[in-house]
Amino acid sequence: MMLYQRHCSERDINDLIATAPESDALLLDQVVRFSTRVKSIASPSARFIDAWAVEQAGKPSTPFVWRATTARRLIATNALKRVRQGAPILDAVRAEIDEHLALGVRGETRGGSLGQWLSSLPQADLGIVCAEAVNWTTALIETQHMLGDAATPADADAYFNVSGAKTTLRARRDFTIGEGADRVIVRVRSGVPGKTAGTGLRTDLFIHALAHNEFAVPRRFIGLWPDAGIALAVDGTLDNLRAGARDIVRVCETNRRHQLQEVA
């Protein structure tokens, strides 16, 4: 299994996109076998698995809390759309925050939502949320510049619900180049890639294939770490898909073990 490492530069990224080979096919039979395997690992409560969970080897994570750093991606992804329509970046981010705030204040959001959290913050804290979201929006704008006009900002992440297994798989994406089995997917991440970054990319690749209505496998999945100036990529090969599937099953097993230990 090949994990490509390049610099996070315009030339290297476009080279990774241009040289992406054709992907292998994911057959319905293989999807059914994966789903059956996940279903066989019973879970009393809903399971939510993404690349992060796989990178952490399924270790129980601390409960999610809103912070400026956890809110920035959601705000920035929508702010990018406003920026592409001509809005100045700060106005775009503020408009997004205002929209969530308005929902929160009017009580039109569910408990624990971003809007509700934002509406509880004083002005200074909102300023930091705005600063983090501006940073992330700018990272997306710089990525868009590198990828060119062929890259489409993603509207939403990819989800796949393993029916009857109380399991939802989620794969993040920030830009897509091309469509169907011809597409290359790009995800922007913060910090420095760890030793398990390749595992995370294979998980994202596999979930994206599952979430496609024809199980079309992306030609390549690229992870960008602008803070470290590093790009990592995996191809849409059967080996990578198998590894992605195997790691998800392992996380299900680890979760199950932890649940049993908690009960004991």
Place this chain on the structure above:
Amino acid sequence: MTTTTTAPTSVVAVLRGDLTDRPERNTWSGPTARLDLEATLRSVEHLALPVTVRTSEITHGGPLEGAGSASQLRGLLLNAALRLLVNGVALDDFFYDPLRAARSTSDAYVSELISHLNADQMARLEADVRSHVSTLRHRLGRVPSAWLPRTSLRSSVALGGGSVLLRDDVDLVLGHTGAADSHVGLLDITTAPLGAWSERLLSYHALVYAMRTHVVPLRVGLLSTATGELVTRDGTPELIATGAQNVISYIQGLAVQP
């Protein structure tokens, strides 16, 4: 070119310079510096790995001694104030607004630092921070949204297969790397008076940015809120080479003699 000024020009305007007189984007100095550093790493013997290089190692040869809770808090609060000012938040209170903002990002750390201060030290810190933030606000100037201002940007560049890590924090980055001309300005804020170390800091910021993005910044600046002085350096190939040489000297100094 190095410029030092206390003139009442906006710091942001100095960093961005004349829009009609910008050099072409330099995308080769960063990779060249990386090659030089990688070659040096291969030639240095008896180096205890891994090595993490931070700005304090480049400017003062190691972690800053005697950097007490008050001075750390002062830096944290000034950084928080910068983030608020750049993002258009009107500061009602020059001490409590930055304190609130700093707590929202690192509450435990801020509380830990505050717990080391008695009432007198806290009062001195409050007066100090108000004065620094006032200078910052006066000198900074308006930051247009079109210049894509980002605050508190952290970088981490790995060399030698990850055995050497260059870490850097820049307080304010303006512009983006996608433009055809040199477009990016970096600004660091310090609560200390400027000194000989300032030049080393500027070249280190430029080096890490150029290695990370492959684009050399147009200009790098350091503003002292203690004196209001601003020192800037143009992002030239020489500046990047100087930054690389400073890192090489530091790493060679770490080599243990058998």
